[in-house]
Amino acid sequence: MNTATLGFRQPIAATIEAVARAGFGAIAPWRRELEGEPVESVARRIRDAGLAVSGYCRSTYIPAADRDAFAAGLADNRRAIDQAAALGAACFVMVVGGLPEGSRDLPDARAQLVEGTAALLDHARKAGMRLALEPLHPMYAADRSVLNTLAQALDLAAALEPAPADAPMLGVAVDVYHVWWDPALSAGIARAGRDRRILAYHVSDWRRETRDLLNDRGMMGDGVIDLRAIRAAVESAGYTGAVEVEIFSTLDWWRREPAETLAACAERLQTVC
Amino acid sequence: MNTATLGFRQPIAATIEAVARAGFGAIAPWRRELEGEPVESVARRIRDAGLAVSGYCRSTYIPAADRDAFAAGLADNRRAIDQAAALGAACFVMVVGGLPEGSRDLPDARAQLVEGTAALLDHARKAGMRLALEPLHPMYAADRSVLNTLAQALDLAAALEPAPADAPMLGVAVDVYHVWWDPALSAGIARAGRDRRILAYHVSDWRRETRDLLNDRGMMGDGVIDLRAIRAAVESAGYTGAVEVEIFSTLDWWRREPAETLAACAERLQTVC
Numbered sequence: 001m002n003t004a005t006l007g008f009r010q011p012i013a014a015t016i017e018a019v020a021r022a023g024f025g026a027i028a029p030w031r032r033e034l035e036g037e038p039v040e041s042v043a044r045r046i047r048d049a050g051l052a053v054s055g056y057c058r059s060t061y062i063p064a065a066d067r068d069a070f071a072a073g074l075a076d077n078r079r080a081i082d083q084a085a086a087l088g089a090a091c092f093v094m095v096v097g098g099l100p101e102g103s104r105d106l107p108d109a110r111a112q113l114v115e116g117t118a119a120l121l122d123h124a125r126k127a128g129m130r131l132a133l134e135p136l137h138p139m140y141a142a143d144r145s146v147l148n149t150l151a152q153a154l155d156l157a158a159a160l161e162p163a164p165a166d167a168p169m170l171g172v173a174v175d176v177y178h179v180w181w182d183p184a185l186s187a188g189i190a191r192a193g194r195d196r197r198i199l200a201y202h203v204s205d206w207r208r209e210t211r212d213l214l215n216d217r218g219m220m221g222d223g224v225i226d227l228r229a230i231r232a233a234v235e236s237a238g239y240t241g242a243v244e245v246e247i248f249s250t251l252d253w254w255r256r257e258p259a260e261t262l263a264a265c266a267e268r269l270q271t272v273c
Numbered sequence: 274m275n276t277a278t279l280g281f282r283q284p285i286a287a288t289i290e291a292v293a294r295a296g297f298g299a300i301a302p303w304r305r306e307l308e309g310e311p312v313e314s315v316a317r318r319i320r321d322a323g324l325a326v327s328g329y330c331r332s333t334y335i336p337a338a339d340r341d342a343f344a345a346g347l348a349d350n351r352r353a354i355d356q357a358a359a360l361g362a363a364c365f366v367m368v369v370g371g372l373p374e375g376s377r378d379l380p381d382a383r384a385q386l387v388e389g390t391a392a393l394l395d396h397a398r399k400a401g402m403r404l405a406l407e408p409l410h411p412m413y414a415a416d417r418s419v420l421n422t423l424a425q426a427l428d429l430a431a432a433l434e435p436a437p438a439d440a441p442m443l444g445v446a447v448d449v450y451h452v453w454w455d456p457a458l459s460a461g462i463a464r465a466g467r468d469r470r471i472l473a474y475h476v477s478d479w480r481r482e483t484r485d486l487l488n489d490r491g492m493m494g495d496g497v498i499d500l501r502a503i504r505a506a507v508e509s510a511g512y513t514g515a516v517e518v519e520i521f522s523t524l525d526w527w528r529r530e531p532a533e534t535l536a537a538c539a540e541r542l543q544t545v546c
Binding site for chain 2: 099101103104105106110137138139141142143148149151152180181182183184206207208209210213223224225226
């Protein structure tokens, strides 16, 4: 359970308890939920609740308007990678950032992404924390991520870590919401599997009538994504990790009681995913 | 000038006159504007106004829930192709359609697209009308177009018309709004140029704060797209046709007087495109 699905309305302690009580096996917390709490105590709470940590969300944006801001972003990401390690997360999720404010230079932002990821990979190796590059839907290219397809993420991983070992430190997070439309999806998943790069698998659904670019994701089964087909492809490619639910939904699920949303997720995971 | 930019608020005769008066050299009308008007009289009006026809919008959706609906869609498209020929359009713009209502089967919808385009290509050859496959932004994959990247469009064109002549009948419309984010854009434009497949080039802009998935396109210069770079790539690839403005904007430009919108387009075409 990615905690974003519950809309960040409770302290992390209550969320951990609710997720465990609803029967989930793993949790993916967000950094904003750990502010003001020692990471070790959150890690202990999660362990005591019997939960694994399927991922830690998420990186500070990498492309920046100037070199000082770029360096500050990397420093912040290094701290987050250390937190991910303290939590025992399966991976640190990288939402890489869009165009810097005022910029139209996509090639430059993507060059910054390569440079920044290379620097963070060095730190990740020392921390023993795997980095999961998450390609975001192309509709976020301006403001959230200049990494927009699985092929692009795999090209980046291959460039920075050319001969992946059994357990490469640089991989990808496959989120159905971002990649379901891609004509090259099957090929990308197979390639990611061959290189053992699939570090996370996120589910939600694409509502045919999407009312908001960011916060109108659907519950699994309420949209058009062929969730069974994508999961079969990911598992055929060798992925054995969690199926993580991540739903941003100011218009619907974030208005409901956390227990109701968790129950719906649990039921849909069994019936439609 | 694509007439959608003016919001379809005037009869086609008034739009033709306004576009010509504002100094544009070509117009791309929509089929809905020709309802109830003999196509020959509209064609004459456009010619008399001194305008070329840079494209005719647009195809009826191809993927359908059953074979009868599929056949009906093709029949309708054949009539539209004949209208495009009567108008002397540079191309017939194909917005190919999304998943049929209730379907999650993207591979099937894309198979229908191949079959339907092959059938229409036969008709287009007889009518002497070139078909411009327009890849739409991935955010429209559910409800408007299962054709989502330039590479996918070029693969389809190459499959159905393998050895393009000097003037292939099956090409692509490159619309910056749909393709600007694509890491493979430069490669795609170059490939399209080599095969002489670029039949149309559409401009608008991507607003960093996009408020609506369909109707919040920006005026050129008001967003993040590097319009000069893409135009340079398209022209380096051999495209010599019109630079066509197509802006859907219920929230801004469609609320303004057509003359104001036309003047803004004319100015921006000179200064930022």
